[in-house]
Amino acid sequence: MWVTDALVVGAAISWLEVHRSGNAWSQIATAVCIGLAWITALTVFRTRNTKLIGVGAAEYKAVIIASAAVFGSLAFVFLAFGRHDVQGYFLWAFPSGTLALLAGRCAWRQWLSQQRKYGHYLSRVLVLGQRKDVEYVSAQIHKCSGAAYEVVGAVLDPSQGDHALTVCGRAIPVVANPENVVSAAARVGADAVIVTGRHSGDGQYLRELGWQLEATSTELVMASSLTNVAGPRIQVRPVEGLPLIHVQQPSFAGRKHLVKRVMDVACSSLGLLVLAPLLAALAVLIKLDSSGPVLFRQQRVGKDGRNFSMYKFRSMVVDAEDQLAAIKDLNEGNGVLFKIRNDPRVTKVGRWLRKYSLDELPQLLNVVKGDMSLVGPRPPLSSEVEAYEGFTHRRLLAKPGCTGLWQINGRSDLDWDDSVRLDLYYVENWSITWDLVIMWRTVKVMLRPVGAY
Structure with missing residues (x-):
């Protein structure tokens, strides 16, 4: 990781120097100083701490904070000395280098995960x-x-x-x-x-x-x-040698949620725009495969128990709901959820739509409308909510998501207790950084689907 970081930082700065003109020695000295400061910041902020690398979002967060800190400090230094010829470092080297550092860490993490499957580095x-x-x-x-x-x-x-x-x-x-x-x-x-x-x-x-x-x-x-409390909500405050663990109350409103909403609208709108050709092609395939509407609307329960119409690409025959009673005894779900691996009601196109979760792409419309979020608990049916016991209703304290911990940890292969535990854990401990990690892992799961049927 030391070598990778050094190569990435060197490449980001060197590429810029090659395309600049001016006093060569001054530029080289400036580039070397910035490179050394960047590498030092990655060390000072403990981005290679063995307790961070390989799991969770803390490693990526530390890399971003270290990079932002060093360039923020350098901005004040250059401003104080009247250096106005270094904008390129902030416009190019900083964003591209930071993304490349994150990509390098991601690559090493993939390698490490593969090694750990064989019992190495554990x-x-x-x-x-x-x-x-x-x-x-x-x-x-x-x-x-x-x-x-x-x-x-x-x-x-x-x-x-x-x-x-x-x-x-x-x-x-x-x-x-x-x-x-x-x-x-x-x-x-x-x-x-x-x-x-x-x-x-x-x-x-x-x-x-x-x-x-x-x-x-x-x-x-x-x-x-405290099995359902994540690190950011826990603070240890020693009082005369007595370590007191403070657990912050979960937040269900405020500025953080406003940022989440802005990110939802921006990303889902961009997604609909970029994916428009794919969505149109899928609509044509569904129409050619079987008779009926392209979109399937179903009532789901959202935040605070409010009902809304959730959109999906139709993956079953039109009278699928009428056929449900006849196959009820074939349920392979986790008790509350009804799932069958080879559901006879699923169409040919619908089978691979479900496998790669393409049938859920229209939910981006629900995100734009505000009924759902990009990341959140799984949107439940009214019949599921009626069967909730104990504190399971806390799932409804957050908007349901197009993806979430349930979707990236086995989906239908999970039992009911694990599904509830993951959703409650997310509702009480979510963060913007964690949302980004879940969305990234969702892409990986879509390419290598597990528990999708």
């Missing part, structure tokens, strides 16, 4: 806690496509039994109890110990465990019991 961890807590944390690590951990053992209290845990079809051996976790970590070569459940609140035990692990290279990681 931190070996032990998970300590109650059996159900260990199973939950291990399952979440296993499901995460970019997880940097490999669970090599469980640490359970003797009262929890010593037989192996089975998580996602994989056996995890019980290697120790809480009293001898340090020696077990050394024996299995663990890089970290993840403490979860009841022990995460046991201050005395954690303090002593931290002291014991100081003599090794093993890290101590605590899995928060």
